[in-house]
Amino acid sequence: MPSQITMPQLSDTMTEGTVVKWHKKEGDSVKAGEEIADVETDKATMPMEAFDSGTLAYIAAGEGQKVKVGGLLAVIATPGEDVQDVKRAAKSGAASAGESAVAAPPSVAQNHGVSPPDVEADHRKAEARRADVRRQETQPGAHPGEAAPPSPAAQPQRLRISPLAQRIAADKGVDVSALKGSGPGGRIVERDVLEAIATRGAGPAAAAGASEHRSVGVSESGSLTPTFRHPDTPTPAHPAPPPRGQKQVVPMSKMRSAIAAALLRSKQIIPHYYEVIDVDLEATLALREKLNGMLEKENIRLSIADFVMKAACVALLRNPAVNARFNPEKGEITRYGDVNLGIAVAIPDGLIVPVLRSADQLGLRELRVRSLDLIERARAQRLRREEQSEATFTVTSLGSYGIRQFSAIINPPEVAILAVGSAEKRPAIVNGQCVPRTMMSLVLSADHRVVDGAVAAEFLTSIKQALEEPGMMLL
Secondary structure: OOEEEEOOOOOOOOOEEEEEEEOOOOOOEEOOOOEEEEEEOOOOEEEEEOOOOEEEEEEOOOOOOEEEOOOEEEEEEOOOOOHHHHHHHHHHHHHHHOOOOOOOOOOHHHHOOOOOHHHHHHHHHHHHHHHHHHHHHOOOOOOOOOOOOOOHHHOOOOOOEOHHHHHHHHHHOOOHHHOOOOOHHHOEOHHHHHHHHHHHHHOHHHHHHHHHOEOOOOOOOOOOOOOEOOOOOOOOOOOOOOOOOOOOOOOOOHHHHHHHHHHHHHHHHOOEEEEEEEEEOHHHHHHHHHHHHHHHHHOOOOOHHHHHHHHHHHHHHHOOOOOEEEEOOOOEEEEOOOOOEEEOEEEOOEEEOOEEOOHHHOOHHHHHHHHHHHHHHHHOOOOOHHHOOOOOEEEEEOHHHOOOOOOOOOOOOEOEEEEEOOOEEEEEEEOOEEEEEEEEEEEEEEEOOOOOHHHHHHHHHHHHHHHHOHHHHHO
C-alpha cells in the first residue's frame, strides 16, 4: 500500500514545521533512507528521509508551506502500484481533509514532550523499516532478483552538505564543490566551511597553524567537546556591524523566536533558585592523563567534560528527584531510572539540545565517542527525532570562553540544569598550606516546585565527590 510521509515531531516544543526545499519532484524514484526534503522546525533546518522505496507520487505540502506535526507531506507509491492511481487517491483524501489543516492541533501531552500515539507508532514503524534497509545494504546479493545499482562513476552524485554549511558557504562565497566533508558519510558540515574560510582568509600560515588553535575540554559552543577556533576565523554567530552612522533591523528567525518564547515562559512560571559548588579536579586530571595514554592507540582522547557528564549521570541516579520531568497541568512528577542527558550546543542561528539517551549506561570511552557523534550531527542538523526530545537533565558550558561561573535557565519540563564553568588554577588550602589547584565551579539551576534546596545540595555534593574521587564512579 502507499507510504505516507508525515511531519515528524523533531523536538519537545515543536508543533509545526515548514518545508524548506524538496530534493525530489513528483514522479521521481526514491530509496529508503534517501534525503528527500529539508524541513525547518522551531530549532533547526533538518533533512528528512524517506522510509520506503518507490516513486514519489504526490507532494501535499509545497516549499514554504507550514504543516502541523503529523500532517501529510507526501505520498510514495511502493513498487507494483500505479503511480497515477496513488496520486489521485492522495489528492482526493487531502482535499476532503482540507490541505491547509492536515493535522489536528497537538495535545497537551505533546506540549510536554510526549508524542501522540499514532505519531509515535508511525515513528517506530519507520525506524524498523530503516533498520531493515541498513541490514539489506550490508548484505550484497541478498536480493538476486534486483538489478545491481549503477556504480558511482555511472551516475551523478548529489553534493552532501548540511543546510547550515550551505548557508555559511553562500554568505562567504566558498566553493563547496572543492571541500572534503568531515561529517557522517562524507557530508560537508559547518566546521569544513569555517576551516576553508580561515585558510582562505589568513593564507598558508593559517592552514599550517590551525591545529594549534583548539579549545581543550569544554568548548566555546557549550557542546562540551574540543572544537576548532582559529583567532582569525569569522563566525556566522557574530555578523559584521552596520556601517558607521547606520543601523540594521534584523527580523527574528524562527529558531530565535522559539528560544525567546520558551525561555520567557521558563522564567515566568518556574521559581528558579541557584546553588554553586567548587570542585577540585586534580584527581580527575591525573586519571584522565592515565586513561588517555591507554586509549592513544584508539585515537580517543577523553576531556574533562566527559568526566563531568559521567559524574552528573552518577549523581542523577543517586538523587532521582533531580532526574525528573514536571507536568504542572496534571500535577505529576515523573522520575526516571535512566538518564537521558541533554547537551546544550550553540549554533550560529541559536541553540539546540541533542539528547544522549541512556547516558548512565555508558563508560567513559563510549560516552566520548557517542557524544562527539551526537554533537557533530547536531551542528550538521542531522539529528533524529528521538535525539532531540525527552531529556531528563541538561548540561551546558561556557568554560572555554573563560567564564568562571554562570546560571542557566531551566528547559521545561525538566526540573534542573547544570552550568559548567572553566577549569582553572586557583589558590586553595590543602593541609594548611595555600597551593595552586585546578578548580571548576558548577552552578545548578533548580525548580523549587519540585526540587528542594537540600536535595539540590546533595546532588551537587554527589558530583563533587565523583570528580574529586573518580573511582567512586565505579561504585
